[in-house]
Amino acid sequence: MINELLDGNARFVTGEFRPNEAYYRSIAARQSPKVLWIGCSDSRVSEDVITASKPGTMFVHRNIANIVAFNDVNIASILEYAVVHLKIEDIIVCGHTRCGGIAAIEDGVHENYIADWLCISTGAKEAADRIAAGRNLTRDEKLAILTAENVKLQIKHLRNLALIRNRHEHGTLPRIHGWLYRVENGQIEVLVDGREAARGRPVAAKATKPAAKRKAAAKKSR
Numbered sequence: 518m519i520n521e522l523l524d525g526n527a528r529f530v531t532g533e534f535r536p537n538e539a540y541y542r543s544i545a546a547r548q549s550p551k552v553l554w555i556g557c558s559d560s561r562v563s564e565d566v567i568t569a570s571k572p573g574t575m576f577v578h579r580n581i582a583n584i585v586a587f588n589d590v591n592i593a594s595i596l597e598y599a600v601v602h603l604k605i606e607d608i609i610v611c612g613h614t615r616c617g618g619i620a621a622i623e624d625g626v627h628e629n630y631i632a633d634w635l636c637i638s639t640g641a642k643e644a645a646d647r648i649a650a651g652r653n654l655t656r657d658e659k660l661a662i663l664t665a666e667n668v669k670l671q672i673k674h675l676r677n678l679a680l681i682r683n684r685h686e687h688g689t690l691p692r693i694h695g696w697l698y699r700v701e702n703g704q705i706e707v708l709v710d711g712r713e714a715a716r717g718r719p720v721a722a723k724a725t726k727p728a729a730k731r732k733a734a735a736k737k738s739r
C-alpha cells in the first residue's frame with residue numbers, strides 16, 4: 518500500500534501539479550483557504566475529493582464522528598487560526614452515512630478513549646431517541662436521525678464557543694453550515710443552510726441578544 522501511495526504522488530506531480538504549476542506556486546507562497554472543514558476521520562469522506570476541490574481550498578479538522586468539543590485545545594487552536602488569522606468566513610460541519618462513530622453512539626461502546634470521546638454526543642443520542650420514540654424505525658432510519666442530530670449538536674457547540682459567539686454577536690460571520698455526505702451515492706445533503714445567514718435571516722446566536730438586554734434592563738431597574 519505504501520508503494521501505491523508514493524506511486525500515486527508521482528502521478529499527482531506529473532498529472533496535476535506540473536500542469537497547474539502557477540496555482541501550486543501561488544499557494545506554496547501563502548495559503549488562503551476559504552472554508553474550515555470539520556469532518557469525520559472516516560477514510561471514505563475525503564473533503565477535497567468529494568467536493569472536487571484543489572489543495573489550498575479548505576483548512577481541515579477531522580475526528581471520530583465530526584465532533585466539536587468544548588475542552589479540546591486541538592480544535593480550539595484550529596478554529597482560532599482559521600477565523601482570526603486566515604479570516605475564514607464559512608465553517609462546514611460534515612457528517613456522513615454509515616459512520617462507525619454514530620453506530621457506536623447508538624449502540625454504546627466500552628473502549629475507554631472512544632467511549633469518552635463519543636460522550637460529547639450524548640445530547641444527539643437523546644434527541645434522536647425522542648424523535649424515534651414510538652415510530653418503529655429501522656436501524657438505518659434511526660442512525661440517519663442520529664447522524665443529523667449529531668451535526669446539529671456540533672453546530673450548537675460551535676456557536677457556543679466564545680470565539681464564535683462573540684463574532685456572531687456583531688454579525689453573521691463565520692457562516693456555519695451543516696452537511697451530510699452519503700457514502701452510498703457520493704452526494705452531499707444540506708442539513709443546516711448557513712447561506713441563510715447571508716440572506717439576512719438571524720443566526721441562532723443573535724437570538725440570545727434580546728435576553729441579555731432584558732437582563733441588563735432588569736438589573737438597572739432594581
Ligand SMILES: [Zn+2]
Binds near residue numbers: 558616
Ligand atoms: Zn464517521
